[in-house]
Amino acid sequence: MRTALLVSAVLAGSAFVATPALADDPTAPPSAFTITGSAGVWSQYRFRGISQSNNRPVFQGSVTVAHASGFYLSTWGSSASAGNSTVNIGGSEIDVYGGYTHALGSTGVTFDGGLYGxxxxxxPAGNYYEVYGSLAKTYGPATGKIGVNIAPNQKAFDYYSGANYNVYVYGELGFSVPGTAFSIHSHLGHTGGGFDYTKDYIDYNVGVSYKWKSLTFDVSGVGTNVSHKNARNNPLVDQTGTPSAFQTYRAAKAVVVGSISASF
Incomplete structure (x- = not known):
């Protein structure tokens, strides 16, 4: 989700310096920049259905600087633990991404697209980037979204078998329960290409969130369609360098993930 931290800090500082001077002038226009963020703890970190933290708890946080024009710059970070898992991201992940979002005329559809690192x-051998795009529309309390992330040929694929590109397509459906602080969310995605996990696979996420003031409590079911058979036929190497069907399946099996996060 990281050089961008410095840019974000500079922009944030500029916004905060400008705000007091404008506060005394009721005729002054509002700042074109907004700064939002969040931080919290998760029972584990799952990325596209696969555990990145050896099924252990993590801390995560994000900061976004957005302009009224629709352009934005964000950074996101997470801790991680390899343990004896088949996935080792080196103890932490920091993502930097930026793009543009805008409503498409009077259709009610919102486009969002950009570059994600x-x-x-x-x-660092695993560093890579994707080009992403999505379309979303809200119908009353329901919101639907479809999107695609494409990772073109780059050095990260030298360390993976299979294709030298990856395509991730997904759909999401959310519903805010009227008159309550509860919301329901769901996600279904497909990974195909160089980041396959034993095979082209499907991941899913279905959960319930409750918002209280600046806090959000969430419980979700997360998993993939990677089976015991897939893991036995295509075991990945664990941290001891040994092919392990057990660890291969453990990182992809269905689990319940809980989180508590605060937004600002």
Whole structure:
């Protein structure tokens, strides 16, 4: 989700310096920049259905600087633990991404697209970037979204078998329960290409969130369609260098993930 931290800090500082001067002038226009963020703890970190933290708890946080024009710049970070898992992202992940979002005329459809970089300070050979785009529309309390992330040929694929590109397509459906602080969310995605996990696979996420003031409590079911058979036929190497069907399946099996986060 990281050089961008410095840019964000500079922009944030500029916004905060400008705000007091404008506060005394009721005729002054509002700042064109907004700064939002969040931080919290998750029972584990799952990325596209696959555990990135050896099924252990993590801390995560994000900061976004957005302009009224629709352009934005964000950074996101997470801790991680490799343990004896088949996935080792080096102890942490920091993502930097930026793009543009805008409503498409009077259709009610919102476009969002940009460039996303995944950085792993403890395992830099795995650094890579994606181009992303999505369309979303809200119908009353329901919101639907479809999107695609494309990772073109780059050095990260030298360390993976299979294709030298990856395509991730997904759909999401959310519903805010009227008159309550509860919301329901769901996600279904497909990974195909160089980031396959034993095979082209499907991941899913279904959960319930409750918002209280600036806090959000969430419980979700997360998993993939990677089976015991897939893991036995295509075991990945664990941290001891040994092919392990057990660890291969463990990182992809269905689990319940809980989180508590605060937004600002």
């Amino acid at each position: 995944y950085l792993y300070p403890g395992a």
